[in-house]
Amino acid sequence: MRTRIRHVVAALVAGLMTIPLAACGGDDEAGADSFTVGLLLPSRALPRWEHSDKPFIEQHLKKLCPRCTMEYANAENDATRQLHQVTSMITKGVGVLILDAADTRALRSSIRQAQQEGIPVVAYDRLAEGPISGYVSFDGEEVGKLQGEALLKAMGEKADDENVVMMNGDPTSPNAASYRKGALSVLKGKTKIAKSYDNLGWTTANAYANMSAAVSALGPDRIGGVLAANDAIAAGVIAALKAAHVRELPPITGQDAELAAVQRVIRGEQYMTVYKPFKAEAAAAAAMAVALGRGEDARDIATTAIDSPTTRNIPSVLLTPTAVTADTIKQTLVKDGVYSVDQICTRELQPACDEAGLTR
Template identity: 75%
Template sequence: MRTRTRDTRTRHVIAVLVAGGLMAMALAACGGDGEAGTDSFSVGLLLPSKAVPRWEHSDKPLIEKRLKELCSGCTMEYANAENDATRQRQQIDSMITKGVGVLILDAADTKALRSSIQGAKAAGVPVVAYDRLAEGPISGYVSFDGAQVGRLQGEALLKAMGDKANGRTVVMMNGDPTSPNAAWYRQGALSVLTGKVKIGRSYDTQGWSTDNAHANMSAALAALGPDRIGGVLAANDAIAAGVISALKKAPVRELPPITGQDADLDAVRRIIIGEQVMTVYKPFKAEADAAAAMAVALGRGEELSEVATTTTDSPTTKDIPSVLLTPRAVTVANINQTVVRDGVYTIDQICTREFRPACDAAGLTR
């Protein structure tokens, strides 16, 4: 995957867009005479699974809300593939048959959806790749810098391991091999960990599944023994949950440092009680806003030059107009300054009765 960044002026434009400052432009574009909401087309949103909570709880409502703000006459069709590429192909076909004007697609399998994306192009329906870069003639791409996600995880793991990190054994619990993001995260993490720790075992996690992660971690424990595992690089929070459940079942009394990603509510709580050292927060609203802006522009037949800040090459398509956003590490020290400040969760949602003492100790409830 290769990206090229454009000039400072264009980056400033997208910063304004993602912050929500494009309303005046959007309203003017909705009607040629400056009257808002006079165009109407449907945007199809296709998300990959329900295993990762963010898709249904954050991305879907945020994209729908921003689409309405940018184009009040637009509607949204929604489908979730539940980790089934065949189902997602059928969902794409159904949406094209219904006459959607543009698709926002987070591919359940980025290679398997290639023919469907080609079919969408043949039908005159542009496709925005969301979060994962699917193969085929993609018109736009919105995601986060995956290498930076991995670097943040690797850096946090080394910090948590402290003086014991040098030469210690780390287990790599990678994401789903059908997702190009999984390789991106792994490469970023290895750029930090290589030469500093020994990678004792490395596993791919089909479907980003907690159950599959549990099985893989159980295998690592059997192969290495709990005393030899100094840390676990878990690619996301669902995987981290499986790792932790396997360690507890072993039983391992003192958990090694474990990373995560996606800022799931359960993961934030695990961080507070010390079961997980960090998660990577990818501000969902910024990603959703950029995808909605791309979809509305494409639905109106406009170019993405005022939206994209860079270009990306996929294995099949060059120079895809792209927005790559910056992820942030979340630890117990900055929960208030990240997911709480951005309105992802409230303190009351995080600090239920079970977690109140830990929240008090962490200074979250003062």
């Protein structure tokens, strides 16, 4: 079984988005499993958690372990609530936890409690502190590099004379630090970073307030580009610029390939987003959770190992993100079945979709 699951993850890393049923073992083999997998997600602020990650993880768990069940909880961006949710799942006797921490430091004691009860924890999307057994996410620095490279390309030859505003993610998230580090590795020395803001909770409202402050400080016509860490932040940036009556929006980055963001890219309001294949991430997390629930070694699933501030050599799967602009939506998001052309191209967007080649 270990070899079969390892082959599944290898295929995913190579670009496959689904797990073949043959990799799940026969009915006799799968029938021996009956443990519960606890899934804890951080918030509902981003559509992906409820609309992509949760159903994909549940789908792949059922494929790999038909008799396994899933217990689900959402922290609503409240670390204290998530602490209680973890404790509740431990009390209920789950076999393994998949945890996307609302606060990666605050959950350390809960992860230690799970370990003491013999419950392995797979850190999902964000690298939580504490004795976790495995980690599944995307290469965060690569995400930032893709954003930085796209921003420089969009600004063109004038990049070195332009003011760039850095709209970073939530400082409590280690992902935000990785994104920023990757972006700075590209932008430093090639453009002027005039302002930099952290956006608590990754919210559109905080991004709006911070971008409004940047406009007041720099002037509405003196911003050449905005490095927005994700699509929710990009939405706040765009709203603030429009409120300041900026007619020609500067290039703005994003991440998560949310449908609204993809439509903003088509509309010309947002220059790019970063597509992270959530099906592959969910499938890898499910494979790792099932292996750990069966008492197997997470290294049979992992493709690399990384260190957290508290734990060394964590078996990990880090998947590769992809930059998406208006002219690459069709060969990325549409091709992978994330969205159909009909979903993206509303009546209002038909002319822009025609121009981008989506409707041809």
